[in-house]
């Protein structure tokens with residue numbers, strides 16, 4: 001049985017689909033603070049498979065214990081976290097508490113219930129302002145915001161746990177910029193309020209919910225002056241988790257991989273491809289840089305290819321088509337129209 005925390009979220013739901021399609025037994029724990037129960041029915045519809053669901057906060061050890069009592073957990077994939085960089089600067093305590101206590105609670109329960117396999121959602125944010133691209137796993141790590149700090153701290157805890165207990169098999173997966181959605185168009189990314197990230201913003205402009213995209217700066221040291229990132233299809237990312245789980249079965253101890261395509265695209269590149277493949281115009285204006293943004297960030301994914309046999313299959317065109325199919329079919333996400341006006345956070 002695989003415990004998937006945050007399995008109702010964007011990346012978690014896509015990963016649960018891959019797990020179910022590969023006949024894994026799944027139990028999801030999610031407190032739905034950034035997701036909707038509707039997703040659970042949609043996962044069932046896509047896979048025609050069932051799974052267990054607990055509406056539990058992973059920081060609440062007594063409640064979480066019940067999941068370990070009632071199920072034989074072999075491995076954990078830990079997605080549950082707060083993830084908005086800007087919000088983490090405004091609400092550091094919420095981020096440190098939710099993300100750190102959640103992970104520590106899971107590590108304690110792993111010890112108590114003899115669970116040795118754990119996959120962690122880390123992020124390219126742990127490379128800080130890397131001056132060199134493509135980024136390799138052995139590059140220096142640093143953070144520039146509380147969200148990133150929680151990721152790096154949990155990685156550090158994992159490195160220490162691994163040194164202290166050779167029975168543990170721990171995977172750190174550093175995601176680059178996940179976009180796209182399941183081909184069915186019935187699950188996808190739906191952030192609360194006005195999106196911070198580029199693709200959800202573009203799709204909201206495409207639906208007409210937002211009038212135009214602001215491109216944050218055109219004076220970066222890149223081919224067209226706009227920021228370059230490594231966008232990766234969420235289904236490719238989900239598949240990377242299955243490869244990591246398989247690797248953990250070989251008792252490798254601690255393993256760390258970048259999950260990216262290795263290709264960098266600028267903001268303008270992404271807008272142009274989105275417009276072309278979806279035949280829709282995205283009005284935009286160039287505004288000032290967003291504080292904290294860097295010129296360029298893309299992965300060297302060679303290690304995951306060699307050691308996991310994983311490589312991203314979907315290109316940028318498909319990412320843009322799938323993001324739009326999801327948003328076009330669900331302009332207000334999983335909820336009714338007023339969901340978009342609900343600016344509440346976890």
Ligand code: NAD
Nearest residue numbers: 006009010011030031032033034035057058080081121123
């Ligand atoms: P998401 O917000 O869609 O999913 C996270 C899920 O965790 C949500 O369903 C939320 O309700 C749940 N959750 C949060 N705190 C919880 C708690 N205390 N107890 C139980 N459930 C809780 O986010 P996502 O984009 O799917 O991200 C998943 C993971 O990947 C996160 O750890 C995130 O930091 C990491 N990550 C995301 C990105 C990205 O750009 N989306 C990039 C790198 C890393």
Ligand code: WQD
Nearest residue numbers: 085123125177196197198201214215216227228229267293
């Ligand atoms: C991409 C590019 C912006 C919005 C963030 C987190 C990172 C990881 C992934 C979790 C940049 C530009 C954006 C807009 C724009 N998440 N942009 N107008 O900042 O690379 O990464 O998400 O771990 O930690 O920092 O992603 O999608 O916000 O931005 O011009 O309205 O799009 O400046 O160049 P980012 P993003």
